[in-house]
Amino acid sequence: MINPKMQQALNLQINRELYSAYLYLAMAAYFESVGLGGCANWMAVQAQEELTHVQRFYRYLVERGGRVSLDAVAKPPAEWASALNAFEEALKHEGKVTGYINQLVSFALAEEDHATNNFLQWFVAEQVEEEASAEGVVQRLRLVGESPGGLLMVDRELAGRVFTPPPAAGDAAGA
Numbered sequence: 079m080i081n082p083k084m085q086q087a088l089n090l091q092i093n094r095e096l097y098s099a100y101l102y103l104a105m106a107a108y109f110e111s112v113g114l115g116g117c118a119n120w121m122a123v124q125a126q127e128e129l130t131h132v133q134r135f136y137r138y139l140v141e142r143g144g145r146v147s148l149d150a151v152a153k154p155p156a157e158w159a160s161a162l163n164a165f166e167e168a169l170k171h172e173g174k175v176t177g178y179i180n181q182l183v184s185f186a187l188a189e190e191d192h193a194t195n196n197f198l199q200w201f202v203a204e205q206v207e208e209e210a211s212a213e214g215v216v217q218r219l220r221l222v223g224e225s226p227g228g229l230l231m232v233d234r235e236l237a238g239r240v241f242t243p244p245p246a247a248g249d250a251a252g253a
């Protein structure tokens with residue numbers, strides 16, 4: 079049985095992951111509105127990934143005999159100044175999420191909850207990827223600068239991102 083303080087902390091993280099999905103869906107909608115369908119696709123795939131993070135925390139809490147409790151999800155922004163600005167904000171957001179995951183790990187260790195620490199290690203690795211993938215787009219967008227042709231090229235590339243559901247927690251593949 080998970081301890082109540084850890085349960086509360088993981089429920090808070092569920093809310094943050096839901097907000098992440100909401101934020102990326104808002105960014106997808108923004109990109110749709112400015113005719114950048116590839117960027118919209120990238121963000122929509124990202125939103126789907128965030129929902130798998132929600133599911134992972136949800137499952138874990140249930141497995142540990144905890145109670146999932148859902149709070150209101152904050153309203154995300156709706157407009158960004160440019161494609162670069164939106165991806166920079168996405169990168170900044172992922173940095174914040176990495177900080178939350180690290181805090182959760184520290185808390186699990188302080189509580190001597192080794193099962194939760196072990197569970198969270200998947201997210202520690204995932205955050206490295208999440209930041210790297212947003213950072214990669216930011217770098218490309220900085221390179222193209224004000225060039226509409228360059229922006230369209232990046233947009234075309236981001237149209238190719240496909241959602242691949244991660245293996246369920248506990249699978250032999252490790253995550």
Ligand code: FEO
Nearest residue numbers: 095128131175208
């Ligand atoms: Fe769920 Fe993008 O971290």
